Amino acid sequence: MERSGGDQGPHLPAPSLWPVGFAVGIVCILAGLVVSWPAVAAGALITVIFGFLWVRDATTEHRRMDLHEEPAGGPAPARRSVEPIPAHKGEAAMPAPHDEAEIDRFPRNKFLEGATLGLGAAIGGIVTLPVLGFAVLPAFTDQETEEVDVGTLGDYPEGEWRIATFLEDPDAGEVSRRTAYVRNNGPLEGRPSFTVVSNRCVHLGCPVQPGGPSEEDKKKIVRGEGGTQVELTPTQPSNFGCPCHGGAYDIEGNRTAGPPVRALDRYEFSIRNGRLFLGKTYSVSEVQGEGKDARIKRYRLAGPGQHVDGLESWLYPIQPPE
Ligand code: FES
Incomplete structure (x- = not known):
C-alpha cells in the first residue's frame, strides 16, 4: 500500500x-593501559575502524536525503523576478496545519537527536576524564625509583652481613621504609661485589x-x-x-x-665515590652458586605469589606495572 506524506514514524537507527x-x-585500550602498549595500539585501531564504520552507517540516511534533494533534471532554473503579490492574494506562506503530510520533520528530529547525544557525550567526558586521569595516570608517571645512599664501603666489612633499614622516599615518610640484607662479597674483577636481598617475602x-x-x-646509624x-x-x-606461613629461603635467597x-x-x-647506592628491586627465580660467583x-x-618463569607464569593473573 502506498504511503502518503512520507515516513511518519520515529526515526530509529x-x-x-x-x-x-x-x-x-x-x-x-583501557586493558592495554594496564597490560602493554601493543594492546593499546590494537585497541585504538579497532576503535578507529569501528567508529568510522559506525559514523558512516549512522549518516547513510542523511547522505541519501541530500542526494534526493538534487533535482532529477539537473540544477534548478533561475527564478524569474516577479511582481510582489498583495497579502490577501496568493497562497499561504506556510503549509496549512492540517496538511501535516507535507511538513518535513526529519531535520529537527535529527538536530534534537544529535544535540542530545552531543550534550550527553560532553557531560560524560567532563565527568569521566578527570576521574580516569587521576586513577590511571599516576601509575605511568613518576615511576623512577631514586637511588638510596646506604653508606660507605667501609660500613660493610667483607664477608659480613648487615641489616640495612632506610626510607626509600623520605618525602613519603615511614610508608616507604625498607629493609635489605647486604653482604660485601669482596672484589670481583677488580670491582666491589655485593649481595643485596629484599626482606619482602615473595x-x-x-x-x-x-x-x-x-x-x-x-647497631649504628650512617648518613648518606x-x-x-x-x-x-x-x-x-x-x-x-618468614614468620607468617613458614616460608624458608637459603642464604642466597632461594x-x-x-x-x-x-x-x-x-x-x-x-x-x-666509595659509597654504596641501592636502586630498584627485581625478581629472581633462582640463584645458582654463592656470593660473587652466583649466577642470578x-x-x-613481580608481585607476591607471582611465578616469574615456567608454565605458571603464563597462568597467573595480569599484574599492574610496579
Ligand atoms: S608471607 Fe611469607 S610465607 Fe606467607
Whole structure:
C-alpha cells in the first residue's frame, strides 16, 4: 500500500554491530593501559575502524536525503523576478496545519537527536576524564625509583652481613621504609661485589627474618648523601625465614620450603665515590652458586605469589606495572 506524506514514524537507527566493535576497542585500550602498549595500539585501531564504520552507517540516511534533494533534471532554473503579490492574494506562506503530510520533520528530529547525544557525550567526558586521569595516570608517571645512599664501603666489612633499614622516599615518610640484607662479597674483577636481598617475602609480603643472631647493641646509624639516614645492624644468618606461613629461603635467597614460589627479590646497586647506592628491586627465580660467583636468573619485579618463569607464569593473573 502506498504511503502518503512520507515516513511518519520515529526515526530509529538500523540495528548495527559497529557500536559493539567500538566498545570492544575502548575496552582493549583501557586493558592495554594496564597490560602493554601493543594492546593499546590494537585497541585504538579497532576503535578507529569501528567508529568510522559506525559514523558512516549512522549518516547513510542523511547522505541519501541530500542526494534526493538534487533535482532529477539537473540544477534548478533561475527564478524569474516577479511582481510582489498583495497579502490577501496568493497562497499561504506556510503549509496549512492540517496538511501535516507535507511538513518535513526529519531535520529537527535529527538536530534534537544529535544535540542530545552531543550534550550527553560532553557531560560524560567532563565527568569521566578527570576521574580516569587521576586513577590511571599516576601509575605511568613518576615511576623512577631514586637511588638510596646506604653508606660507605667501609660500613660493610667483607664477608659480613648487615641489616640495612632506610626510607626509600623520605618525602613519603615511614610508608616507604625498607629493609635489605647486604653482604660485601669482596672484589670481583677488580670491582666491589655485593649481595643485596629484599626482606619482602615473595609469598604474601611479610618481612623475612635472618636465621641467625643479630647484634642490636652494635647497631649504628650512617648518613648518606641528601641527608638519608640508614640503620645498619650486624647479623650472621645461615638462612632466612618468614614468620607468617613458614616460608624458608637459603642464604642466597632461594626458596627451600613453604608457600613462596620463587627466590627472594634483590636490589640493584651501584658504587660511586666509595659509597654504596641501592636502586630498584627485581625478581629472581633462582640463584645458582654463592656470593660473587652466583649466577642470578633475574626478572622484572613481580608481585607476591607471582611465578616469574615456567608454565605458571603464563597462568597467573595480569599484574599492574610496579
Ligand atoms: S608471607 Fe611469607 S610465607 Fe606467607
